[in-house]
Every structure is written in C-alpha cells, then in structure tokens.
Amino acid sequence: MARITLDSIRKRYGETMAVDGVSLTVDDGEIVGVLGPSGCGKTTTLRTVAGFETPTAGTVAFDGREVTNVPPEDRNVGLVFQEYALFDNMTVRENVAFGLKMRGIEKTARDERADELLDLLDIGAMADRDPTTLSGGQQQRVGLARALAIEPNVLLLDEPMTGLDAKLKARLREEVGELLSDLDVTGLYVTHDQEEAMLMCDRIAVMKGGRIEQVGTPREIYESPATEFVSEFVALDAPDLPFVRW
Amino acid sequence: MGTPSGHPDGTFSGVRARIKAGVTIVESIVDPLTERDRERRRVVALCAPFAALLAIAGAYPLWEVFRISVSAEQYRSVGFSLQAYRTLTTDPYYRRVAFNSLWLAGGTTLASVGLAVPITHALEKYDLPGEDVFVTLVSFPISLPGIVAAFMILVLFGNNGVLTNLVAVLTGRESIELAIAVSAPGLFVAFCYSMIPRATLILRGTYAEIDHAAEEAAQSLGATPWQTFRHVTLPQIRPGIIGALILTFRTGLAIFGTLIVIQTVVVWTLQISRELATGYDIQVAGAMATVYFFFTFAFTALGLRYTSAEVGL
Numbered sequence: 001m002a003r004i005t006l007d008s009i010r011k012r013y014g015e016t017m018a019v020d021g022v023s024l025t026v027d028d029g030e031i032v033g034v035l036g037p038s039g040c041g042k043t044t045t046l047r048t049v050a051g052f053e054t055p056t057a058g059t060v061a062f063d064g065r066e067v068t069n070v071p072p073e074d075r076n077v078g079l080v081f082q083e084y085a086l087f088d089n090m091t092v093r094e095n096v097a098f099g100l101k102m103r104g105i106e107k108t109a110r111d112e113r114a115d116e117l118l119d120l121l122d123i124g125a126m127a128d129r130d131p132t133t134l135s136g137g138q139q140q141r142v143g144l145a146r147a148l149a150i151e152p153n154v155l156l157l158d159e160p161m162t163g164l165d166a167k168l169k170a171r172l173r174e175e176v177g178e179l180l181s182d183l184d185v186t187g188l189y190v191t192h193d194q195e196e197a198m199l200m201c202d203r204i205a206v207m208k209g210g211r212i213e214q215v216g217t218p219r220e221i222y223e224s225p226a227t228e229f230v231s232e233f234v235a236l237d238a239p240d241l242p243f244v245r246w
Numbered sequence: 247m248g249t250p251s252g253h254p255d256g257t258f259s260g261v262r263a264r265i266k267a268g269v270t271i272v273e274s275i276v277d278p279l280t281e282r283d284r285e286r287r288r289v290v291a292l293c294a295p296f297a298a299l300l301a302i303a304g305a306y307p308l309w310e311v312f313r314i315s316v317s318a319e320q321y322r323s324v325g326f327s328l329q330a331y332r333t334l335t336t337d338p339y340y341r342r343v344a345f346n347s348l349w350l351a352g353g354t355t356l357a358s359v360g361l362a363v364p365i366t367h368a369l370e371k372y373d374l375p376g377e378d379v380f381v382t383l384v385s386f387p388i389s390l391p392g393i394v395a396a397f398m399i400l401v402l403f404g405n406n407g408v409l410t411n412l413v414a415v416l417t418g419r420e421s422i423e424l425a426i427a428v429s430a431p432g433l434f435v436a437f438c439y440s441m442i443p444r445a446t447l448i449l450r451g452t453y454a455e456i457d458h459a460a461e462e463a464a465q466s467l468g469a470t471p472w473q474t475f476r477h478v479t480l481p482q483i484r485p486g487i488i489g490a491l492i493l494t495f496r497t498g499l500a501i502f503g504t505l506i507v508i509q510t511v512v513v514w515t516l517q518i519s520r521e522l523a524t525g526y527d528i529q530v531a532g533a534m535a536t537v538y539f540f541f542t543f544a545f546t547a548l549g550l551r552y553t554s555a556e557v558g559l
Contacts, residue, residue: 050466071463079466085459089481098477099467143463152468 002062002153002186003028004049009058011044011210018044019055020210025155028063029184032215033201035191037233041210042190046156049188050076062153073102078147082159084139086131092118092142093127099150110149117145120179137168145177148183155180155187161196175200194234198222206230308351308539315532331531340517340534347513350430351498354437362445364482365530367475369446370453388443392436392503400507401438403427429510436504442496445490452486485553492549496542514538 004026011019019041026032034042038053047053049060051072057082059068067075079085086095093114118124119140126134131142147155160176161169177200180187182231191197197204198218206229214226225231274283275290310323318325334340365384374380387395402409404427414421426432454481464474502515509516514534521531 046275050462052462052465073468073470074461076468077466079463081459083457083459085457085463087460087464087478087481088457098464098469102464102468103474146463146467156466164522243356 003064004154004186004188005059005061005064006045006049006141007059007061009045009048009055009060011041011048011053012056017210019048022058022210022212023075024205024212024215026186026188030202031180031185031187031189031200033191033197033204034207035194035197035204035233036207037192040207042192042207043158044210045207046188046190049154050077050079050156063240076150076153078150078152078155080140080143080147080155080157080160082162084131084136086139086142086146088130088132090125090131091127092129092131092134093232095131095142096145096149098146103150113149114145117149118142121145122175135168136164137172140164140172144179148185153186155185157187157189159191159193160189161191161193169196176200198234206233208233211236308536311532311535311539313532315529315536317529317532320526320528324392324553326530330527330529331537333530334533334537343512343514343517346511347499347515350433350437350511350513351495354434354441354498355495357434358438358441358494359445359449359487362442362449362490363408363487364372366446366449366453367479370450370456384446385443387439388447389441392440393499393506394503395440396504396507398441399504400427403432403435412520428508433504433508433511436508437498437501440501440504441494444497445494448490449483449486452483452489456482488549488553493545496546499538499542 002201004024006022006024008243009019009022010017022041022045023046024032028112034045036042044053048055051067051070051074055068056083059066061067062075090098093111096117097107097110100113101107105113115124115127118127121144123138123141125136126138126142136144137149143228161172164172180200189197189201191200198221200231202217203215203217204212204221206221208229214230215223216224216226221230221234271286272279275287278284278287284522305495309529313323315330316328317323318327334344350475362539363422368374369377369381369384401407404410405425407421407425407427410421410425410427412425413419417424426435460482461474461478464478465471469477499513500515502519505511505513505516512520518531518534518538521527521534
C-alpha cells in the first residue's frame with residue numbers, strides 16, 4: 001500500500017470550480033473519509049486520485065512519486081463504486097479475477113486468488129453466479145473483492161454503502177471496516193453519510209464548495225468542529241456512537 | 247376413440263370457446279368495465295390507424311403482388327402458374343442478380359457497421375469540439391435520396407470529380423483511369439454513404455445505455471482502453487451491433503435510387519424496375535417482389551429470434 005499526497009488540487013469545469021486547492025495526505029494503511037454534501041467536490045477529488053480527472057492545477061503522488069498524468073490503468077488503484085459497476089457479462093469469479101487477467105496472470109492462479117477473496121468476504125458459494133442475480137450487499141462485496149484482488153496501491157471507495165438498506169449497511173460497515181483494518185489498506189472513502197465516515201475511517205476530511213473545511217480524527221471532527229458548517233454537518237442523532245476504528 | 251380435444255365435438259367446443267372468448271374481448275372493448283378493459287380499448291384506439299394502413303397499404307398490395315406472380319396470364323390475375331418462380335430459380339441471370347444483391351448488401355453492411363462503431367465510440371465517449379456539426383454531418387445522408395447520394399459520388403469520384411482530379415494531379419495519372427464513381431467500388435462507397443448514418447443511429451442508442459462505471463472499473467483494474475472496449479464495452483453494445491447489421495443489411499437490399507445513377511451492378515431492386523419498365527414481365531417482377539419481401543422478413547425474424555438485437559421487424 002502507498003501513501004497518497006494531494007497537493008493544492010484544483011479542478012475547474014468551465015466557470016465552475018469543482019475542487020479548489022485541496023491538499024491532503026493519506027498515510028500508508030490509513031483510511032481517510034472524504035465527507036460532505038452533494039456537489040462539494042468529494043467525488044471529483046476521488047476521481048482525480050484514480051486518474052479519471054486531470055487536475056487543472058496541483059499534483060497527486062503515491063509514495064512520493066508523482067502520478068498526476070499517469071493514466072488510470074497504470075496507477076494500480078482499486079475502485080469500489082456506489083452502483084457496483086460489476087461486469088454483467090462475466091461470472092462473480094471472473095469479475096474478481098479481471099484485474100489479474102489484465103496483468104497476464106495465468107487462469108489457475110487468478111481463480112485461486114479470486115476464490116480466496118470471495119471466501120474472505122463470505123460469498124465463496126457465489127463464485128459461478130451471474131453477478132446481476134446477487135443482492136445489493138453481495139454485489140458490493142464482489143466489487144470490493146475485485147478491487148482488492150489486484151493488491152492496489154490505494155483503495156478508493158465512492159459511496160459504497162449508499163442504496164443499501166439500514167440493517168445491511170450496519171452489518172457491512174462493521175465487516176468491511178474490520179477487513180480494511182486487517183488488510184492494512186490505504187484508502188479514500190467518499191461518503192455524504194456522517195455516521196458511516198465516523199465508523200469506517202481513521203481520519204475525516206470535511207469538504208464544502210470544493211475546499212476542505214477540516215481534517216481530523218472522527219473524535220476531533222465531532223468534538224471540536226473547526227467551522228460552523230462542520231459542526232452542523234456532523235451533528236448526529238446518536239452522540240454515543242461506537243467509534244470502531246479509534 | 248380420440249382424445250377429447252381430438253374428437254370432432256371436442257374440436258368444435260374448443261373453437262366455440264375461442265370464439266366466445268373473442269366475442270367477450272370485443273364486448274369488453276366496446277363497453278369496458280374494468281381498468282384492464284379500458285386499457286385494451288386505449289391500445290385498440292392507438293393502433294387502429296396503423297392496423298388500417300397495414301391492411302390497405304401493406305397486406306392487400308402484397309397479396310395482389312403475389313397473385314400477379316402466380317398468374318397464368320400477363321396482364322390479368324387469373325389461373326395459377328409457378329413459371330415466374332421457376333424462371334427465378336433456374337435462370338442463371340437471376341441467380342447472379344440475387345448473388346450481386348447479397349454480396350453488395352452484405353459487404354456494405356460490414357463496412358458500414360465497421361465504420362459506425364468507431365464513429366459512435368468517438369461521439370459518445372469523448373467531448374469533441376464541434377460535436378453538433380459532426381453529428382449533423384454523420385446523420386445528414388439519412389435525409390438524402392439515394393439518387394442525390396449517387397450524384398455526390400459522381401461529383402467526387404467521377405471523370406471530372408474533385409477527388410479524382412486531386413489524385414490525378416498528385417500521381418500524374420489520367421483522371422479517366424482513376425475515376426471509380428461508375429464502378430462497383432463507386433457503388434460500394436455510395437451504399438456505405440447511405441448506410442453508415444443508419445448504423446450510427448442505432449449504435450448511439452445502444453451507447454447511451456452503457457455502464458460507464460463498469461468501464462472505469464476495468465480501467466482502474468489495469469485494462470488499457472482497447473482491453474476495456476473488448477472486455478466491457480463490446481459485450482454491452484453487441485445487441486446494438488447486431489441490430490445495426492440487420493437494419494443496414496435490409497437497407498442495402500432496399501436501395502434503389504443510387505442504382506438509377508450508378509447502374510454498374512444489377513441487383514434485385516434494379517432488376518424489378520427493369521422487369522416492369524423495359525421487359526414488361528409483370529409476373530417475374532411480382533415473383534421478385536414476393537421473394538424479396540419473404541426473404542427480408544424471414545432474415546429479420548431469424549435475426550431477432552437467435553440474437554439479442556435491438557431492432558424491430
């Protein structure tokens with residue numbers, strides 16, 4: 001896993017400044033949540049790290065090596081999408097093994113690795129299934145297994161729990177949180193859900209209008225909000241949250 | 247003793263039941279009681295004009311054309327003769343015309359769809375400068391009569407064509423040696439010019455439904471743009487490609503206007519015209535039209551039956 005450094009990232013679309021001078025460091029093995037309302041620039045920031053957006057200004061570096069203009073396929077980044085984005089012309093196993101196939105790894109080895117990850121995520125029995133026949137939670141596990149299969153430098157999660165029902169979300173949050181912690185993954189976790197960010201992330205960057213308002217641990221964000229916006233945005237109904245990662 | 251359904255009484259009772267069910271449906275349309283009945287009435291009202299058109303302008307003329315094709319006399323639909331069909335199957339000339347139609351339509355279909363895929367990919371996947379102008383240029387030939395398309399090919403590739411003269415100047419050869427407008431390649435280009443926009447139109451609809459997140463997932467997993475296209479995009483656009491192949495092939499078979507100007511390859515439609523205009527062999531023309539209809543219908547029906555193509559009959 002790698003250390004991610006975003007230095008003064010700006011991204012402009014015509015007259016709109018989507019990301020305005022974002023600087024952020026994610027340490028090796030750390031999960032940083034990017035939290036904010038819709039349109040605050042969090043997904044653009046994530047897409048810039050993935051290589052799908054080239055910043056108007058600023059740099060992105062993995063372990064000190066600048067990757068700002070490196071194409072997405074050469075960044076070794078695992079991406080988990082809100083809408084799963086599974087390949088529905090492939091089985092679950094083929095989905096998970098896809099990245100390894102692109103790296104020229106032979107079929108037996110990649111199937112072994114895929115089965116190992118599917119077992120780890122408790123969906124080993126579904127390896128030969130068509131992913132479209134799985135439930136939302138199961139599909140999201142496949143998406144996570146697929147992203148982890150390539151042993152990425154960095155794992156990017158774009159609102160992965162949105163769309164799941166509350167009960168499943170709670171269970172998945174716990175399981176995925178523990179898994180990411182065990183695997184010592186460096187990750188950027190984009191969400192608009194304050195509770196999810198508090199539970200899943202080591203640190204949180206709260207964004208508003210393309211800028212970072214505050215970066216800190218969930219406790220710092222919750223107990224000492226730097227701005228009125230952060231204070232209002234992270235105000236939760238349940239103050240005694242079980243902050244699982246700290 | 248037969249089975250109840252096989253027994254004459256059983257058969258009659260089955261027919262009676264079906265008639266009764268039909269009468270009930272008609273009654274429910276005339277005097278609807280449930281929402282399902284009202285829905286049925288709306289469907290009938292919406293489709294009635296087309297059904298009338300289909301009967302008057304489709305089914306009846308087709309039946310008449312078929313009757314002409316099997317008529318025993320030249321100018322009256324009387325008797326029954328398969329002579330016209332025997333001529334089509336035994337005369338090598340008509341077999342060659344059929345072969346010409348198939349290779350020209352097939353070849354231009356493959357070329358047109360082959361060119362439409364990258365055009366659509368560029369239009370749908372990237373923000374192109376002047377995209378609207380490009381889209382208009384690509385779709386423009388749909389609204390052009392084939393005869394005008396052929397005229398444009400003459401202007402470009404004829405003896406005095408712009409491109410012919412340009413190549414002549416560049417190579418130092420005579421323009422008359424280079425002109426391809428009135429030749430099979432010229433006809434091929436003219437057909438493609440008319441067919442590419444149709445293929446592009448279907449493919450653009452298919453591209454609009456692509457899961458872009460899946461493509462990005464593939465790229466992030468290390469797939470190059472070509473590998474992403476091959477493993478993720480292509481399976482998603484396959485129904486559109488098959489639909490485009492079916493539609494453009496049908497278009498290729500139906501083109502006539504272009505052939506009036508560029509008559510270098512005699513194909514089915516041109517030959518029908520010749521049978522009517524110069525040969526006065528109305529039975530053969532009727533047989534050719536009937537064969538054309540059933541071939542196109544069967545081809546499309548089979549295409550839809552065995553593929554997941556996105557095109558209607």
